[in-house]
Amino acid sequence: MSRPTPRLFFRSVLATGLAVLLLGCPGCTIKTSDPSGSSASGTGGGSAALSGEIVIDGSSTVLPISAAVSEEFNELHPRVRVPVGASGTSSGFKRLIEGTIDIADASRPISQSEQDQLNAKGIEYLELQVALDGLTVAVNKENAWCSALTVNQLRELWNKDSTVKRWKDLDPSWPDAPIKLFGAGTNSGTFDYFTEAVTGTKGNSRSDYTQSEDDNTLVADVVSDKYSLGYFGYSYYEENRDKLKVVSIAPGDDLSAAVEPTRESVENGTYAPLSRPLYLYVARKALDRPEVVQFLNFYLSEEGQALVPQAHCIRLNAEQLRESRAKLAAAAPSALR
Amino acid sequence: MTSSPPPRLLSTLPQRHSEGWVFAAACRAAAWSSFGFLTLIIGAILFNAWGLVDWRFLTSYDSRFPEKAGVLAGLLGSFWVILLTGLFSVPIGVGAAIFLEEYSSDTWLTRIIRTNLANLAGVPSVVYGMLGLTVFVRMFGMFDRNGLVHRLTGHDVEAIELLGLEIPLPFNRSVIAGALTLTLLILPTIIVASQEALRAVPPSIRHAALALGATRWQMIRGQVLPASVPGIVTGVILAISRAIGETAPLIVVGATTFVLFSPGGIDSPAKVLEDPAALARVPFDRFTALPIQVYYWVEKPQVDFQRLASAAIVVLLGLLLALNGLALFIRFRYQKNLKW
Numbered sequence: 225m226s227r228p229t230p231r232l233f234f235r236s237v238l239a240t241g242l243a244v245l246l247l248g249c250p251g252c253t254i255k256t257s258d259p260s261g262s263s264a265s266g267t268g269g270g271s272a273a274l275s276g277e278i279v280i281d282g283s284s285t286v287l288p289i290s291a292a293v294s295e296e297f298n299e300l301h302p303r304v305r306v307p308v309g310a311s312g313t314s315s316g317f318k319r320l321i322e323g324t325i326d327i328a329d330a331s332r333p334i335s336q337s338e339q340d341q342l343n344a345k346g347i348e349y350l351e352l353q354v355a356l357d358g359l360t361v362a363v364n365k366e367n368a369w370c371s372a373l374t375v376n377q378l379r380e381l382w383n384k385d386s387t388v389k390r391w392k393d394l395d396p397s398w399p400d401a402p403i404k405l406f407g408a409g410t411n412s413g414t415f416d417y418f419t420e421a422v423t424g425t426k427g428n429s430r431s432d433y434t435q436s437e438d439d440n441t442l443v444a445d446v447v448s449d450k451y452s453l454g455y456f457g458y459s460y461y462e463e464n465r466d467k468l469k470v471v472s473i474a475p476g477d478d479l480s481a482a483v484e485p486t487r488e489s490v491e492n493g494t495y496a497p498l499s500r501p502l503y504l505y506v507a508r509k510a511l512d513r514p515e516v517v518q519f520l521n522f523y524l525s526e527e528g529q530a531l532v533p534q535a536h537c538i539r540l541n542a543e544q545l546r547e548s549r550a551k552l553a554a555a556a557p558s559a560l561r
Numbered sequence: 562m563t564s565s566p567p568p569r570l571l572s573t574l575p576q577r578h579s580e581g582w583v584f585a586a587a588c589r590a591a592a593w594s595s596f597g598f599l600t601l602i603i604g605a606i607l608f609n610a611w612g613l614v615d616w617r618f619l620t621s622y623d624s625r626f627p628e629k630a631g632v633l634a635g636l637l638g639s640f641w642v643i644l645l646t647g648l649f650s651v652p653i654g655v656g657a658a659i660f661l662e663e664y665s666s667d668t669w670l671t672r673i674i675r676t677n678l679a680n681l682a683g684v685p686s687v688v689y690g691m692l693g694l695t696v697f698v699r700m701f702g703m704f705d706r707n708g709l710v711h712r713l714t715g716h717d718v719e720a721i722e723l724l725g726l727e728i729p730l731p732f733n734r735s736v737i738a739g740a741l742t743l744t745l746l747i748l749p750t751i752i753v754a755s756q757e758a759l760r761a762v763p764p765s766i767r768h769a770a771l772a773l774g775a776t777r778w779q780m781i782r783g784q785v786l787p788a789s790v791p792g793i794v795t796g797v798i799l800a801i802s803r804a805i806g807e808t809a810p811l812i813v814v815g816a817t818t819f820v821l822f823s824p825g826g827i828d829s830p831a832k833v834l835e836d837p838a839a840l841a842r843v844p845f846d847r848f849t850a851l852p853i854q855v856y857y858w859v860e861k862p863q864v865d866f867q868r869l870a871s872a873a874i875v876v877l878l879g880l881l882l883a884l885n886g887l888a889l890f891i892r893f894r895y896q897k898n899l900k901w
Contacts, residue, residue: 279847281817284860291819292625298821307847308819310857311812323705324733438860440867463862534625536862 274301276515281309282316282329283413284437285457286502288535289355290329293523296531300522304515313413317505321345326510330503331357331413348508350555352548354523356538358490359418359498360461361471362443366450369398372472372482375422375497381405381453383423386430391451399451405433406442406454418455421497443468458485459536473498490538501544502537508555517556524549603878609871618872622821623854627865630858632873637823638736638816638848639805639880645740645844646747646804651797653744654751658793661752662759663781682749690813693742698814700731726841734815736824737844742814743807747800754796758789791892798888802881808852816853824848851877 280290287310294306308329311319316328317338323345334342334351342349361378363370369391373381377395381388381403391398407429408414419429436442439456446454447467461470472482475496489495504523510516522528524545532539540548621631665671695701703709710718720729732738762785770780825843827833833840851873858870 277847287818288625288861291623294819295624295821305820305822305847307817307822307849309815310818311815322699440860440862443862460862463864531625 274515274518275303276513277305277307278327278510278513278516278519279307279309279325280327280329281311281319281325282327282505283313283331283502284310285331285357285414285537286329286355286504288459289502289532289537290327290504292531292535293519293528296527297519297522301515301518304519306519312411313416314411320349320505320507321347323347323507326507326516328505330505331500332417333501333503334505350506350508350511350551352504352506352520352524352551353501353540353544354504354548355502355529355532355535356490356540356544357500357502358458358485358495358538359414359421359455359500360458360485361453361455361473361498362446362461362468363453363471364446364450365467365469367469369395370453370471371469372474372479374474374477374479374482376477378422378473379424382407382419382429384428384430401451404445404449404452405430406445406452407433407435408439408442408456409435409437412437414455414457417500418498421500458490458538461485462536487533487538491541493541501540506555511556517552520552520556524552606871606874606878609868610875613868613872614875618869619876623819627863627869630866630869632851632854632876633828634820634823634849635851635854635873636876637828638820639851639877641736641824641843642739642743642811642848642850643801643805645737646743647797647801649740649744650747650751650800654748654797655755655793657748657752658755658759659781659786662756663777663785678749678752682753685809686746686807687809687813689742689746690810692745693738693810693814697732697738697741698734704730727845729845732845734817734847735845736848739811739814739816739848739850740844742810743804746807746810747804750800750803751797754799755789755793758792758796759785761792762788787895787898790895794891794895795888798884802884805880805884806852806877808850808856811850811853812856816850817847818849818853818857820847820849851880 280294287308290308294308297304297306309316309325310329313328313330313332316325316330317334319325320328321338321341334349361373373394380386381394382405388394389402390400391403392400394403408418410427410429415429415435416426420426423429434442434445436445439460442454442456443460443464446452447464453471461468470484472484473495474480474482483489483495485495485498490499493499504520506516506520529539529545539545618631619636620633621629622634624630661671661675699705701709704718705711710716718730720727722728729735732741766784766788767780770784771777775783822828824846825839825841826846827839827843855870855873855877858866858873861867
């Protein structure tokens with residue numbers, strides 16, 4: 225018999241296929257990065273030819289600003305793509321360490337251990353303040369007694385060993401009713417910042433409160449319960465101003481010095497200690513690419529900064545903005561400035 | 562002479578009747594309540610989304626202005642992810658089912674495979690997300706700087722070019738990584754459903770085909786597969802419908818939240834004709850998906866965006882209904898052709 229049996233035929237086909245897959249790989253080349261490690265995608269020169277991809281990830285508080293800047297930048301440079309993720313401040317830093325993103329959005333400064341990990345990988349970064357946020361403590365609209373708190377009271381209320389269970393534990397003249405607490409989940413930069421600002425120690429927060437990563441839920445919870453108290457980003461207070469009662473915060477022990485969070489008091493720094501800067505952490509290597517430098521220039525330009533209030537965050541004051549611009553100018557290669 | 566029932570049964574008859582009535586009423590209430598909740602949810606969503614789903618909404622990208630924001634990026638992202646998921650999962654799933662039902666004998670190995678499939682179908686989806694992140698997105702860090710490949714070869718491999726198609730390694734947060742993860746997620750469902758469909762084909766059909774001299778392959782191709790297509794398609798569509806709505810694994814695998822482009826830059830059919838090569842870039846591009854966009858909008862402080870989220874849910878539901886309609890159609894067609 226000259227013809228192979230079907231069984232044999234199928235086997236030989238299978239065997240050749242496998243062999244090709246394992247050994248040959250016809251028409252297949254392997255691309256490696258050149259030793260200098262630069263994979264610049266922009267063509268440089270005139271901004272009309274600007275193209276490439278700038279990958280941003282991190283804080284969901286900074287996301288609205290970065291998204292707005294990305295949207296406007298896209299109008300100017302349609303060939304530059306700027307996807308923005310919102311996996312959280314810590315995850316953003318993790319991906320910066322992995323080297324898979326160009327810019328990390330952060331609602332708190334980078335931690336020592338994160339710095340160490342970046343150093344270990346030889347990744348340099350540039351820290352830029354881009355906006356401010358005022359963490360807002362709010363209570364129910366029907367709450368007639370509490371309109372201001374001192375930081376000491378907040379510490380008493382929120383620290384890990386807190387014994388405050390009822391409103392009268394904070395102030396004897398207040399009602400003898402259970403205090404219901406709502407706040408950020410432990411994954412968020414908001415939680416980290418609030419806890420450290422109020423108690424002075426990282427992670428020193430009580431855990432018997434309702435946690436949510438979704439600030440809308442927190443707002444709804446505070447709105448629905450007369451004896452509630454919660455904290456969240458300023459934007460969520462601003463959007464729900466008529467449904468919430470804001471609590472003024474006094475830095476020390478003197479209630480009369482309490483300051484209400486407003487755009488002005490956050491910007492000029494009198495709303496302390498719950499005003500916080502919002503950051504971009506840029507991988508230094510990315511600054512070799514013209515589209516990244518252009519994007520950051522736009523972020524810090526008057527046009528870019530005008531988007532900050534639209535994203536319900538608070539603008540940097542003049543001095544902070546000047547500082548950020550100077551830092552960027554010093555870090556960007558002179559040819560691209 | 563008629564025998565009358567024992568008096569004990571007669572005396573309890575009214576009570577037993579009322580028990581039966583209570584049971585029937587409970588069942589009826591159960592049926593109606595599920596229907597009621599569904600109507601309530603869909604009603605609330607439609608109420609919120611009223612007037613928002615229009616052509617502009619379907620063909621615009623996201624924006625910080627609710628009146629300019631649209632779902633195009635999510636819609637196309639979901640489309641490509643699901644298309645690839647289908648391309649990967651159907652051949653593998655149906656193939657595995659055919660092997661298990663038609664070829665394998667009952668050995669300890671196939672028993673292990675079967676038990677595992679049943680268990681895998683119950684694994685929470687976020688676990689598949691973690692798996693996808695390690696295996697597809699990062700590829701165990703093999704291609705990192707100072708990763709395994711670098712240590713073995715001394716090169717930083719960034720991509721391989723296969724038949725003119727450039728495949729970046731690792732896949733990173735791309736469409737293909739999302740699709741492969743969802744494939745893993747729905748494979749058990751597809752395999753189990755296909756097995757059921759194959760099992761429903763009467764053995765006499767197989768015996769008849771073999772007795773007429775057909776080979777096993779001819780029997781499967783000519784008789785068993787056509788007869789089981791309706792069941793297989795139903796299983797596949799149900800599984801894919803589940804995949805469309807999945808958020809958790811896609812968040813872990815890294816669908817991006819805010820994007821102003823579609824995979825491959827294809828935002829209209831005309832683009833495909835203009836630049837067919839763009840199709841090859843689709844699998845390796847960044848993406849967002851409808852459920853991710855819903856999630857992002859719900860979290861925004863502005864009420865308008867929460868209404869937009871409802872509108873996006875309506876689009877998602879529309880997609881699901883269209884898929885289910887397709888399943889019904891295919892079922893109907895193939896069942897009509899069955900002539901035994």
